[in-house]
Amino acid sequence: MKLSVDWLNEFTPLSQIPFESVLEKINTSICEIDDVEEYKSHLTSVITVKIKSLEKHPNAEKLQTTIATDGSKDYQIVTAATNVNVGDIVPLALPGTKLDGKEILDSELRGVRSQGMYCSEKELGMALESSGVLIFPKDTSLGISVRKYFLWEDTILTIDNKSITHRPDLWSHFGFARELASQLQIPLHHFPLQAETKWESGNDGLKVETSDHAHAYYVTSIQNVNITTSIPKIKSRLEKCGIRSINNVVDVSNYLLLELGQPTHFFDRSKLQSTSLTVSKSKDGDSFALLDDTSPTLPGNILLIQNGSTPVALAGVMGGKDSAVTDGTKNIVMESAVFKREDVRFTIRKTNIRTESAVRYEKGLDSYTCLPVIKRAVQLLIENGNPNVKVFTPQGFNHTESKRVTIETNLQFLRHKLGKKITLPEVTDILQRLGFEVTSKEESLSVVVPKYRQNYDVTIPEDLVEEIGRTIGYASIRTEALSMAVETPIRNPLRELERRVKNFLALEVGFNEVYNYSFASPTDAKLESNLESISLKIANEMPEEHSILRNSLYPGLIKQAKLNQDRFESVNLFELGRTYHKQGNGPELADEKRWISILSLSKHKPTDLVSIEQEFLKIRETISELFLFLNLPNLVWKKETRNHFHPNASLVVYYDEKEVVELGILHTRFADVYDIKRRVILSKINMEVLAEIWETHGRTSHFNPPSHFPQGQLDLSLLMNESDATESFANLVKTLQIPELESVYVQTIFQGESVGEGKKSVTYRFRLMSYDKTFTQERFKELSDSLVTTAKDNGYTLR
DSSP states (O other), X not given: OEEEHHHHXXXXXXXXXXXXXXXXXXXXXXXXXXXXXXXXXGGTTEEEEEEEEEXXXXXXXXXXXXXXXXXXXXXXXXXXXXXXXXXXXXXXXXXXXXXXXXXXXXEEETTEEXXXXXXXXXXXXXXXXXXXXXXXXXXXXXXXBHHHHTTOOOEEEEEOGGGGTTOGGGSSHHHHHHHHHHHHTOOOOOOGGGOOOOOBSSOTTOEEOOOTTEXXXXXXXXXXXXXXXXXXXXXXXXXXXXXXXXXXXXXHHHHHHHHHSOOEEEEEGGGOSOSEEEEEEOOTTOOOOBTTSOOOOOOTTOEEEEETTEEEEEXXXXXXXXXXXXXXOOOEEEEEEEEXXXXXXXXXXXXXXXXXXHHHHTTOOXXXXXXXXXXXXXXXXXXXXXXXXXXBOOEEEETTTTOOOEEEEEXXXXXXXXXXXXXXXXXXXXXXXTTOEEEEETTEXXXXXOGGGTTTTSOSHHHHHHHHHHHHOGGGSOOOOOOXXXXXXXXXXXXXXXXXXXXXXXXXXXXXXXXXXXXXXXXXXXXXXXXXXXXXXXXXXXXXXXXXXXXXXXXXXXXXXXHHTTTOSOEEEEEEEEEEEOOSSOTTOOEEEEEEEEEEEOSSOTXXXXXXXXXXXXXXHHHHHHHHHTTOOXXXXXXXXXXXXXXXXXXXXXXXXXXXXXXXXXXXXXXXXXXXXXXXXXXXXXXXXXXXXXXXXXXXXXXXXXXXXXXXXXXXXXXXXXXXXXXXXXXXHHTTOOTTEEEEEEEEEEOSGGGOTTEEEEEEEEEEOOSSXXXXXXXXXXXXXXXXXXXXXXXXXXX
């Protein structure tokens, strides 16, 4: 937002205070300043001069030699302009002036000295194109800078908008001046909201239908307007704040926006089809032409201004083109309203139209200015070339006219929150300077919030603490160490477990941790189809890709993998995060679940199934090692189908008959949805269930003293169908309760022509350990025969 210091001075005498002190106070007590700029300072050396003589250049047909005077000094200027004559008053850029990045020099043109350059509107930055030198009116004073002539001698402050999003009262020159006056303890001597005007009797046929879609809505009929250009004061102030001057009626609306922060709108009365206006909501598919020459198709529930049954404006955002003020307008209807900020934000989000009016409405304005701003508008219309207007009594409603916010607090609370001793008179003085009404009894205070601060801004006692703190200056509050007992923190098993798992994945196996937003799209919600029905939609929804709270961590990891699949050969990621599920706590609340999800992107072509299977087994082994790292050795792997996994690569880990982990290869239909070119191995760990198991079993010692005898091992290869689970035979062996059997796992899986189509060769490795004697060949043969017999008896084929 841009602020004119000259304009601010109209309301409060900032010129009486050193400018650096003003800037310091703004930065420390009000908001952040992004930039301070002297407006068009490069034009200071462009002055008004009068052409005394004009002759043809002796050495060039298309040039002329002129003598111009600033009233006290003559200048010889060579020009190619054809629209200048003796007696014209024109702008002269003196040597040293920089225009369009080029410096004007005292030089010779074809042998004749030229002491500057006459300027066009384009060269002065007043137009994109111009046909000749700018000619001033005959009564223009000579020798003055064009900055002074066009009222451009001003300093412009660029305010950081983010620092005042909570302060709608500061989004105007009067509001900002009012705040500065209170902070600098200087008077405020001009009150535009106190303007007076006389209404013509009657409503000139206009009527407003009461609606709950606006806090307040007023219109008034204004006759006998004359469309022309604005006076220099209004025109220059708009331009200095970045708004293009249009005409003397539209400019008044924009001027009010910058002066008072209250948006208004003018309709051409002759273009309105009805005498009735109302605030309503759009139907899906509605459309009408806007001032920016677009005709967007609107979704339902967009706030509209309707003239009869015809929409004439996006309420609070932009007016319609068909009812706009034009050069032929004679009678107008002025609108002054305050809409609900939620409705305006919804319109901005759905239409992607963001205007200066919408920016102010979305902050949450109060309706108390609606009628006073109409009076100020009439005053400005008269001042800006419409002395004969007739203004009829405003029609409309104000639902929040009686709103009043009172905050009860006490001096002890304020001192405690500030961390500084402050007296009752100091508190009262500060709040009263800021516009609050204060009633005190002993150390208790009853504070009435000013109307321009009561909507969303100052509503609780803590807000008063902020007002006092920023006014006295936070730097004046002494920094003190916290006074608190040193106590042993309460142990949090879940956090402790999370740190251990993250350390294992990051430091032991080299995975990279990532963070993703908790927002997801409807497409993301369908990945784990069993969770789609309990997805939680965001009420104040963002764009569609962020319209749902995530029910799975997988989509975020997959999107990260997509971004990196062409950059790195190895992509191994994990994320610790929450998912949200609409279940268990009624329709308004959601359950939160905490997971660690793992993703590994295959290094091989999608058709290289053997290599991919080995990668899958490696991730399975990593998860088994994680459980051993957590001192949980008794995990059980089972094959279970998951909709989002390939049916032949989907496993689940159980511990104490509780499902803890799932592991699988992403189904190709989802790989196509997310445009993943390589196979994706995914896993997720339910941290809450794992924490419960870890607390119960993780502290149990599973240590076995090392044997004095050497370890042995046996390998057994079986021929199976391609779709058979490898875990079945391993579980079968465990039921034999072989005393020397320490572990059994799949060593290799082989597929090829030698084993036949649709078949696979699975090699199991059995680790054997004896604690009382050395293995003999007889015992090895006995165990080997037992394993072979078990395999044959259960239908397995040896290879």
